[in-house]
Amino acid sequence: MPGAPPPAPRGGPAGAAPRAVALAVHAVLQRERALDWCVVVAGVVIVVATDRAPVPKGPPYILKASLPDLAHPLLPNTVPAWSVPVLGIVLPAALLALHSLVFRRPTSELHKLLLGLLASVMVAGSITNLLKISVRRPRPDFVPRCWPDMKPVWASEDDFGGRPQCSGQPAVVAEGLKATDYWHHPTDIMTGLVLGFFVSWVVYASAREPGSSIGGGGGSGSGGLGAPGRQAAEDEGSHQPLLLRGGAAGSAAAFANTASAPLPSALLPV
Secondary structure, three states, X not given: OOOOOOOOOOOOHHHHHHXXXXXXXXXXXXXXXXXXXXXXXXXXXXXXXXXXXXXXXXXXXXXXXXXXXXXXXXXXXXXXXXXXXHXXXXXXXXXXHHHHHHOOOOHHHXXXXXHHHHHHHHHHHHHHHHHHHHHOOOOOOHHHHHOOOOOOOEEEEOOOEEEEOOOOOHHHHHXXXXXXXXXXXXXXXXXXXXXXXXXXXXXHHHHOOOOOXXXXXXXXXXXXXXXXXXHHHHHHOOOOOOOOOOOHHHHHHHHHHHOOOOOOHHHOOO
């Protein structure tokens, strides 16, 4: 039509703004994902450090009436140690990945689920290790650990109990003062079960948007994008970080919502 302005070139300012927005959102999401995994790595370090932390020196006060309950034979493990991370981490992660593959769920949902799984394990493991070295409850096989000849000797005692003077190997005796997941009391099992469920619920609640499931739409990375922007964020893998809810991702989303041009998913970097 005579007098009509020529169309803007594809690579001009009209096409550059949506791509700049897409790159900004992509960069924010990647930084938040990296931060989440850094927190998981820090959790692994804390779990290992607390597991190797020394038990405070000196056995605790033990009631003489409880000695029969602590005199179970010292036997080797019947369940190998490697089975704990396999059953607690590897198997659930494989099932989550299989579910996402079979039902064709977005990769962002699998990312959140794996983060929640690892965060739950790390937090529960750290709390358990700290309780082990602070409570120092003798294991059911403490007597053969402390007195290999099964003859109690006390460093100090009264009519009801005392502090044992152990003749066994110090490392073996120290392990006997940790209520961990082997050689344990039934109450230790129940406490660990409740702790694991509670930590898992807290992690799930912190990553879940109100009124939606953990894999549902409307995360902090896409809640303010509008229809075109929301679709682009979902294609990118909308991410609601476990620790930064409504932070930089929300700012980037708000910025994307103010852009006059739509944000097609084709503009997002691969």
